[in-house]
Amino acid sequence: MDLQKSDRNPIYYQDAGTLAKMIRDRDISPVEVMKAHLDRIEAFNPAINAIVTIADNAMEVAKKAENAVLRGNELGPLHGVPFTVKDSIDTANILTQRGSPIFKGRIPDSDATSVARMKQAGGILLAKTNIPEFSYWIESDNLLSGRSNNPWDLSRTPGGSSGGESAAIAAGMSPIGLGTDLAISVRGPAAQTGIVSLKATHGRVPMTGIWPRVPRRFWHVGPMARSIRDLQIAFGVLSGPDGLDGFSSSNYLLNGGVGSIPDRKLRIGWMVGPGFGPVDSEVIKTVEAAADALKSLGLLVEPVGIPALERDFALDVFNRLHVMEMKKAFREATAGRSQEELYKMSKTMLSLPDTSMEDFIDAEQAAERLKDGFAGYFSKYDALLTHVLPVPAHKHGVESFIINGQKVDPTYLQGATVPLNITGLPGIAMRFGTSKEGLPIAVQIVGSWLNESTILHIASLLESVSPVRGLHPGI
Template sequence: MSTDLIFSDATKLAELIRTRAVSPVEVVQAHLDRIGAVNPKLNAIVTVAEGALEAARAAEAAVMAGVALGPLHGVPFSAKDSIDTAGVPTQRGSPIFKGRIPDTDATSVARLKGAGAILLAKTNLPEFSYSTETDNLLTGRANNPWNYDRTPGGSSGGESAAIAAGMSPLGLGTDLAISIRGPAANTGIIGLKATHGRVPMTGIWPRVPRRNWHVGPMARSVRDVAVAYSLLAGADGADGFSTTPLRFDTGVGSSPDQPLRVGWLVEPGFGLIDSEVAATVQKAAEALHGVGCVVEPVRIPALEQENALDIFWRLHRMEVKPAFAAVTAGHEDEMFTISKAMLGEPDTALVDFVRLEQAAERLRDGFAEYFQRYDALLCPVLPIPAHAHGLAEFVINGRTVPATHSLSATVPLNVTGLPGLSIRFGTSRDGLPIGVQLVSRWFAESTILYLASLLETASPVRDLHPDI
């Protein structure tokens, strides 16, 4: 029964609890047992919430009393250790914040708890959520459950590894340039970065800047991500970027009279893409065509004309350096390599800052033009499957590229604020998950959630779990 529980999705667990087929205590205990069994191999979980079993007992009492239950009543969830959790350490992957215990929950955590979910654990991350590899001086390196010698990605790498390995059915990650979608692809789960501002960033450091930062759901099923998104989205009165109500959705559904129009793109636009990844994107395109979508290869000129990674990095580092410098002053010997290197980067000249802002606007315009003709874009998440730990560069189709190239297909959505979803649709020759990315116009999350459900049904790798 416990094996069934740890690989049931959150929606199924909620149903079992609601119908009294299983107790919230049994569900939480099964996941705690799983953490004890496999986390030593993965280092994905960094803190177990002490009140989880107590909350489960309270949830069980509510079920037995017949009171109204929330959609996730009694279901455990985990959260990246950059997201504030009241009474439970949030240490941001840094010795500087060792032992830090927030007084209040982040808005995203509070909203899941408000739906009846139970905080189970906090998950590993790079220092300050600032790398594509989950490693830091405080809690160490996380491993990929499909191959311990490979990275689960970053910065929500601990979260993705925990969910993929059955230690948590549902989680919260953050995404600055890749950090929900990349780890989801590396470990074979589903991750959603909604339109910028859809989900408030309140309770997640740094307070500023946050124009590229997102928080969102990660899970093993599309329906879980959809349910969590429906609970998370909406203004909270504290995050000024979060102003749009959830009910505002420009997405469209498919019908025989008006099928969804999907363009698919591998190269050019995202740079070099591994042949196995490219083949997986094409297979996903064929699957969508097979269920009635109008699907065709496309090019987006703005992606070829504007360097989204350069735009992001040179704008963002100018904005984030003051926040990082303020908390690390006098603690330089406690900083990990990535943050230290970022603080040492040269400032962007004002004339270049303005030029890059204008380039970002051209990129937005290019996507706006594309979405006049198409409902969605299908493309890679990552240029390669999960790579070995600690690589500074890797080889794609015989050519060497820097590790920063891993951001090439995800960072354009952070620069423009577009929504994107990562879902597994293939397996590499090494047995590693390969994901594809679905993109829609702004505030059209319903479109990519619907398309993801179609891919999930057609997936050749549905319900695969790592042997751990």
């Protein structure tokens, strides 16, 4: 599909922060905003298949939000703004089917903590978005709701496992939403569709009400949007303990404002390897361009290496650590169900051999070495700039890639993202380039633990000089 760039975006391409301000200023009503997005879904979702369930009370809640504005009530930072939610995240009285016929018709009684907080900030649940079966693969495809397509090119994937969410936001069907990330799943889809996303430090945002919850030390829930400002707003809304998720219990995690930006020139290292696997030349050039842009803004930027990533290949470490725990969850969910109800990844996961205890312990020690390696790096640098994916969005159903002459399987797409899940480090995905085929290319900004404030600041600076800011799919 063709590119479009406009200085006067229609309602459905305004970011959430802009919509919230327009609503507060009474320049537009929540009802008008909701109708614009519902109309957009009606027009374009049949081709993209990002939305799987529309909240049947969305317009009713929008009318209540409009009345609150007219009464002069105190308004939250997202008052009247629609938001969408990945279909693995519980939503009270709204279908949450986890991408599987096994959970067809499932309606939770309560909201996930992240959903409840978006509502408390004034956001209005608009719809649920498509995922892979059980939120587990790099494509968003399943037997229950089918395959999602990339709005930039329908023959390509919007990624997984938050691919429906990324496609909905990129196509103007939603201004902001929630995804989850086990190894790649908010950052990869954002990169493939040209939007932005944040995987915060592990534990910053509670995982309560999200399935599967194993291995919990790797799972994250995070915001996806079209501007860095929206990530800042959402992070402030979402972060902090809820008294239910033990990984989010620290008093140091009370709000998104924890941490400050150093009062000096920030020092940033950039790298595309070694330690991440092969990377396409167009992607490398985009990372180099982002590094040059940050340098032009007065930051101290230089190429770096992280020896720990070369010693322990993070993707291999991840695979040895998570399989047994995920297999148990899949086995429990599919017990007594017919093979016809299972899609590709459930069958694949259940067929994988268990990791031996010796390999598991070795992998746990490798994970600690990776954490130590990043700790050493961040004692010298404020952030790390790298790629998100080694290639732009790929065609549906690709089973292997040739990247710089090396043949790799699809799991290699996670080479630069999975280190952050193993270590719990925060990272932002944002577009900064375009492939020769007109597809988005993104960079990843990584920070030290609990230092979201710095990477959000750096991302905002980079966004201000981005050559692709304001581009949308031409649909």
